[in-house]
Amino acid sequence: MSDISGVKALVFDVFGTCVDWRTSLIDDFTKWSDKRGIRADWTALVDGWRAVYAASMDEVRKNPQNGYVILDVLHRRSLEKLVAQLKIQGLTDSDLHHLTLGWHRLHSWPDTNAGLARLKKKYIISPLSNGNVALLTNMAKFAGMPWDLIMSAELFEHYKPDPETYLGAAKLLCLRPEEVMMVAAHNNDLKAAQQQGLKTAFVARPTEYGPLQKLDFEATGDWDVVAKDFGGIADRMGC
Numbered sequence: 001m002s003d004i005s006g007v008k009a010l011v012f013d014v015f016g017t018c019v020d021w022r023t024s025l026i027d028d029f030t031k032w033s034d035k036r037g038i039r040a041d042w043t044a045l046v047d048g049w050r051a052v053y054a055a056s057m058d059e060v061r062k063n064p065q066n067g068y069v070i071l072d073v074l075h076r077r078s079l080e081k082l083v084a085q086l087k088i089q090g091l092t093d094s095d096l097h098h099l100t101l102g103w104h105r106l107h108s109w110p111d112t113n114a115g116l117a118r119l120k121k122k123y124i125i126s127p128l129s130n131g132n133v134a135l136l137t138n139m140a141k142f143a144g145m146p147w148d149l150i151m152s153a154e155l156f157e158h159y160k161p162d163p164e165t166y167l168g169a170a171k172l173l174c175l176r177p178e179e180v181m182m183v184a185a186h187n188n189d190l191k192a193a194q195q196q197g198l199k200t201a202f203v204a205r206p207t208e209y210g211p212l213q214k215l216d217f218e219a220t221g222d223w224d225v226v227a228k229d230f231g232g233i234a235d236r237m238g239c
Contacts, residue, residue: 079096112230
């Protein structure tokens with residue numbers, strides 16, 4: 001059994017791990033467009049938007065000469081392309097801004113907030129997400145996630161899975177990597193964190209991508225903790 005007795009902080013992937021981004025966005029956009037009289041296949045838009053997420057961050061990695069670009073800006077660029085591809089008509093600049101900020105208005109999974117509240121009593125808890133600081137702060141206020149602080153890829157100007165994000169989080173907390181546990185529903189995120197010396201916890205979110213889910217139905221690595229939900233992680237961590 002892994003020794004997790006030295007863990008002092010838990011850092012969390014957010015999109016998919018803490019929040020149900022897919023259902024949140026589809027419901028948000030559907031209700032909003034009904035009031036506006038705008039017709040669109042919001043499911044196709046949301047799925048398409050997430051599908052280009054990794055590629056948009058890779059462009060930042062491949063072009064460091066252009067400087068770091070926050071996720072809100074990448075989301076807006078991707079949205080504009082998808083709106084054109086899907087031939088969604090009648091959207092103003094203000095509408096596009098509202099849709100982009102949909103990522104700030106995501107709802108937690110049912111077990112997230114209660115689990116975080118339990119963990120917060122014993123550990124430092126923070127997101128460690130590719131979302132920018134404003135996005136994560138607004139989302140926490142909207143969804144009621146009780147973070148101790150907000151850590152974002154923006155602070156390190158590197159997107160996960162770059163080592164600088166995981167090591168940067170430990171450094172900001174004045175902790176050794178092994179004193180920090182990365183919590184995620186994505187095995188690749190945990191693998192990258194583990195390679196930098198962080199402890200790891202996996203929680204399955206098998207409906208994250210709806211019918212399009214292809215990966216992460218179960219833990220595929222030698223993680224320190226594997227649980228069915230955040231309550232299970234809190235149990236395992238003695239909270």
